[in-house]
Amino acid sequence: MLPTTQALVLTLVGATLVRLTLTEAHLRYVNDWMRWPLLASGVLLVVVALLQVLRPGAVRTGRGEPDEQDDHGVSRAAWLLLAPVLVVFTISPPALGAWSAERSSNEVPAREAEGAELPLPPSEGPLEIEVVDFVVRVQYDDARSLEGRDVSVVGFVSGDDEGNWYVTRMSMACCAADASASRIMVTGADAPPRDSWVRVTGRWDPLDGGRPRSAMAASAVEPVAAPLDPYG
Incomplete structure (x- = not known):
């Protein structure tokens, strides 16, 4: 050369x-x-x-x-x-999407659960929170601060082999190679196109055979533009 x-x-x-x-x-x-x-x-x-x-x-x-x-x-x-x-x-x-999220664990390590026990702030309407915050509170908040609260989350659409759909967000520590997914199953609404970005408003749907799960009973689903930082 x-x-x-x-x-x-x-x-x-x-x-x-x-x-x-x-x-x-x-x-x-x-x-x-x-x-x-x-x-x-x-x-x-x-x-x-x-x-x-x-x-x-x-x-x-x-x-x-x-x-x-x-x-x-x-x-x-x-x-x-x-x-x-x-x-x-x-x-x-493109940034990682549904294909990667569907192959990632939805468990958030306990070391990343800081603040899960804090109460949600008051709001006049639905409180917008991060997908990972929702998942962390389901897994680690014994006070169940999500229960009875109207919240909204923004993420892209992914699915599973059973036909369920999820509002999803990827996060990374350094780069896309170490990215992990946080997903909330959405009930009560038809699935938008896979990988499309949506805002889902609703309430925590807590029980599945007596076991808490990251699920939301949707009252509204609306399309939104993909954020500049898809891992935010």
Whole structure:
């Protein structure tokens, strides 16, 4: 791989990182706090590529042969750096959706249940809460603060093999590779299209053979636009 080719590869990778952060498409793959490290990395790669081109001996000699300073091997594996560039620009993978959620556990670890015992704040109408907050309260709130309260949640639609449907939200600690799903079964309403985003309003439907479950008896289901941060 010649220096100019190396510079081109670095430029493409760096430009891809910059593009992902400036368009906020990085939120499909990593947490928002990684925006600035990714942007800095992308700019650095472009600068390194520019220095690679401008350094003495980085171009071919008049005889059409590489300068002897550049007579060193670069692994062909370096071309694999172009793989994520091609994926982002040609496929633009979406955020994780129903397919991943349906294969994820709905159990929230006890270490993430802080605040589950706190009462819900008062509200004049339905109280909007996060899907994961609903699930955590079902699993760990012995005071059953959800009982009798009108709440609304926003998420995308997923299903199961038994024909039930769920309002779902994915969350991640670092990146999409460690994402997990929180799901609330919705009863009393027909299922919207899979992977569509909805706001579900209703009350906790607590019992299934005497065992608490994360389920909501819906009074209203309305479509909403997908949020900028699908893992929020």
